Amino acid sequence: MSEQNNDDLIKLAHSKMPFGKYEGWHLIDLPEYYMVWIHNNRLPAGKLGEQLRLIYELKLNGLEELIRNIKSKYPSPYKT
Numbered sequence: 001m002s003e004q005n006n007d008d009l010i011k012l013a014h015s016k017m018p019f020g021k022y023e024g025w026h027l028i029d030l031p032e033y034y035m036v037w038i039h040n041n042r043l044p045a046g047k048l049g050e051q052l053r054l055i056y057e058l059k060l061n062g063l064e065e066l067i068r069n070i071k072s073k074y075p076s077p078y079k080t
Contacts, residue, residue, distance in 0.1 A: 007077070009067070009070055010070060010074045010077055011077055011078075012027070012028075012051055012054065012055070012067060012070075013026075013028065013067045013068075013070040013071035013074070014026065014071060014076040014077065014078055015027045015048075015051055017030060018048065021034075022034065026071065027051055027052065027055045028055060028058075028064055028067045028068060028071065030055070032059055035052070035055060035056045035059055036056070038052060038056075039052070039053070039056045055067070
């Protein structure tokens with residue numbers, strides 16, 4: 001896997017929901033019912049939409065643990 005792909009996965013693992021009922025939650029921790037609803041109704045445009053789409057696919061295929069392992073193993077690239 002390329003360095004860029006690794007960085008993207010680390011960013012995905014640490015990305016948080018910027019608005020709404022689940023503001024501040026890590027995307028991977030959003031409830032599955034919410035992910036299904038947002039996927040079917042209103043995925044935002046841009047990077048957040050892409051991240052939510054990927055998280056949806058990971059959850060759909062039972063691969064959340066992959067992102068949770070990355071989140072626990074690698075520090076956040078975002079300033080806190």
